[in-house]
Amino acid sequence: MNASDHNEYFSGLVFGMGGVVADADGQGTIPRETRRRGPALEKAILDAGWRELAGAGYAGLTFEAVAERARTGKAALYRRWPNKESLVLAVLSQRYFNAPATVPDTGSLRGDVLAVLRGANRLGDDAPALISVLLGAYFDETNTTPQELRAHLLGDRVDTMALLVERAIARGEVAAPLPRRVLALPMDLVRLQFFMTFQSVPDEDIVDIVDTVFLPLATGTTHAGDAGGAGGPDHTGGGPDPARARATGRRAGPAAGRP
DSSP states (O other): OOOHHHHHHHHHHHHHHOOOOEEEESEEEEEGGGGOOOOOHHHHHHHHHHHHHHHHHHHHHHHHHHHHHHHSHHHHHHTTOOHHHHHHHHHHHHIISSSSOOOOSSSSSSHHHHHHHHHGGGGGHHHHHHHHHHHHHHHHHHHHOOEEEEEEHTTTTHHHHHHHHHHHHTTOOOOOOOOOOHHHHHHHHHHHHHHHHHHOOHHHHHHHHHIIIIIHHHOOOGGGGGGGGGTTTTTTTTTTTHHHHHHHHHHOOOOOOOO
């Protein structure tokens, strides 16, 4: 509490001036009309935590700074999160994973996968804060791995890519369920480019990942607009696709006319 808040707070107590009251968690002061408690206070703290994370990184984030920015007391934070690791996990969960995951349904596998990748790519706009967590002091301090962080944030959420492929099978776009490695490939490639450049992936690169890498493996065809592109053959003619055969663990059949 700074000197101005301190004086105003005690003026309200001694002289009955109202206007400023103790926060619901007891420390710090905020105007009466914006008094918060429960979910409203928690959201204010997590919003403040995100701003501190974006500005100072994981190493520089402190409970004191978050409490000051949220206009509450440190006790409000410690009652909810015992340490910085748990606070940062809560901050990331609220910002990226709080809302129920929405699975696109554009009517085609291509459209669905493009929508998923474009949605994930928006995380690149917050690259500095994300990098500070994923590549900074977080893993050293917590002795965890990126895979463990991802599992914590995602929990038991549905495997979006698997669901998209199930729909595509029902529509007749895909013949059979795909290996997990193929399902993970589009997001892995977007993630790799993001970490190599620390920038959002250009949309044309996302389209290229879907059209020239994923769809040939998933469907045995290339997208019509990229037939024969990227220096590879066009498998839209219905013949066996070696890439599809490798992905599904089946060997391509013999060429027509051969024994």
